[in-house]
Amino acid sequence: MKIAVLIKQVPVSDSTFRPAENELWIEEGQIQYEMNENDSFALEEALLIKEKRGEGEVVVVCMGPSGRAPRVIREALAKGADRAVHIVEEGPFETDPHQIAHILFESIQSESFDLIFSGLQSVDLGMGQTGVLLGAMLGMSTATLAMSTEIQEDKIRVKRELESGWFQWLTLPLPASVSIQSGINTPRYPSLKGIMGAKKKEIKTINKTDLNLSEGLQKVTRIYNLETDKQTEYIEGDPDVQVARLMDILKSEVKVLGA
Amino acid sequence: MGILVILEQKGNSIHGMSLEAVAAAQDMAEKLNSKLSILVMGNDIDPLTQQAKSLEASEVIAVNHELLKEYSCDGFAEITKQVVEIESPEFVVMAHTYMVRDFLPSVSVFTGAPFIADVISFRAEDGNSVFTKQMFNSKLGSDIVVRGGSCGLVSFQSAAYQASAVKRGDTPVRQIELSLSQEQIRSKSEEPFQESSGGVDLTSADVIVSVGRGIGEDTKIPMVEELAKAMGAEIAASRPVIDSGWLPPFRQVGSSGQNVSPKLYFSVGISGAIQHVVGMKGSQSIIAINKDPDAPIFELADYAVVGDLNEIVPKLTEALQNQ
């Protein structure tokens, strides 16, 4: 079983984001990066499948700049992925999901993966489609929002999350591309041995600029702060002052306490 | 050319979010001066077609096929692709539901039309159609356009438009026959099921104290439970808290959990991602504690407490207990 896991490095989600001057990306100065959360669940699911079967290969595939992508790639290798494909993209960063999937397609097409796991959604662009696009481009069967998986010979059985707390099992023929929802498993931490071992693992690099790319289908024309018209009272001061004001609100404004 | 809005079926009716998508599509058709068509697809869709007929549009296109009885990504993507090829719409509009997340990306690959997902607003500007979506963890907005004249597939976020804004009419129906074979549907699905509700009905709670990942670790959950108790509230949580097993699944608020609308929603260490917000934005009052002054939850909150929950929560609990 040959499994590809798509991992993306994204800004830590509680970062303060400011639009860049050209309004086409963000000000990167203070931002810390990490593995997209859904992708670490996807990686864990792939590692669990490999361990359970006692055979197979887990290959992480990541497009990102040479400055920071290798860190999340090493983290994935340290957790147990066998090798990596790094598509080097120095920026400006591609924002068209079709184009991103196309780049991934060009980069891994010859590998004949049985399974591709991706995160359901990225924290930065939040397009929610890259894994399915790639699967469809490769002619694979696809499923989204996986909350459990079981491999059965040449099939995969996937528990899909539906809306409002409903679920449904679905069986797909391999090869398949499945996007993983958070909470499917508990991602592991890398062990010391894993961290040491990762240094020897292969990272194949591909330059995005060497690929044969088309124009893309959609285009971000501006990134900016959204305004809201909601009136919000900011409760300032030290915690004691804040708590006093909160007590006031609970009693006299929201009126959920007896007066 | 024109706008094609696709309805999603839920039971024997139109999915609530699809009505919002119709409102969006009507707005787009008006602003772009385009024809609006409504597509219904499924098996035995007469009831759905009847409901669609009462929505204002140029026509309702109905595709009935026994292989569309149950949803499948392959079946729905194939039929949608055929409709797009026959009708060549300028935009295909749907609600950003779980079904749309599942099959619209495949339609995008089959038709070469971009999928602009989870859109919050639309405007026509200098002859361009501009869609806005949230990026960077709901903290920034971005404008997106379709490149070079192709069709665009667009899904609207929950509540981007109001279902009550839908214009009604008496719209003619056109049936079309399309072909789909069993071999084209590669997946086999089993019956949907619901996991145990735990006997707690958050939807009827007057006051909810809801805890997010900002709590940091499970050993601090009791601190928030104390606050809930002192306030006479039910405790609820965002998804990461549930995913980590710190509270049971029936306490989750949001698109994959429960929809609540209490008198007071008191949020502690929750950032306010859209999937959480759709489950609680109907609350009468919202108070939020977060250490990040830019947290999106503050845009929704009536009262924003910028600070460390570890300091504020125990003090507030004490004040409540002493009153």
Ligand SMILES: Cc1cc2nc3c(=O)[nH]c(=O)nc-3n(C[C@H](O)[C@H](O)[C@H](O)COP(=O)(O)OP(=O)(O)OC[C@H]3O[C@@H](n4cnc5c(N)ncnc54)[C@H](O)[C@@H]3O)c2cc1C
């Ligand atoms: C299809 C889909 C369905 C989903 N369904 C749901 C759903 O039903 N419900 C749901 O909640 N989410 C859902 N999500 C996940 C959602 O996108 C967010 O990831 C999630 O809501 C984030 O939870 P959070 O706010 O607790 O965590 P985070 O986003 O990590 O936010 C934690 C917050 O705590 C603050 N904080 C940290 N430390 C402190 C401190 N000491 N004091 C005060 N504040 C602090 C931080 O500033 C931050 O704002 C879904 C996602 C997808 C893609």
Ligand SMILES: Nc1ncnc2c1ncn2[C@@H]1O[C@H](COP(=O)(O)O)[C@@H](O)[C@H]1O
């Ligand atoms: N640059 C990238 N490199 C590797 N994987 C990616 C990249 N962009 C997106 N993905 C994968 O696609 C998923 C969905 O991303 P998105 O469609 O942007 O929401 C992510 O969780 C990743 O698994």
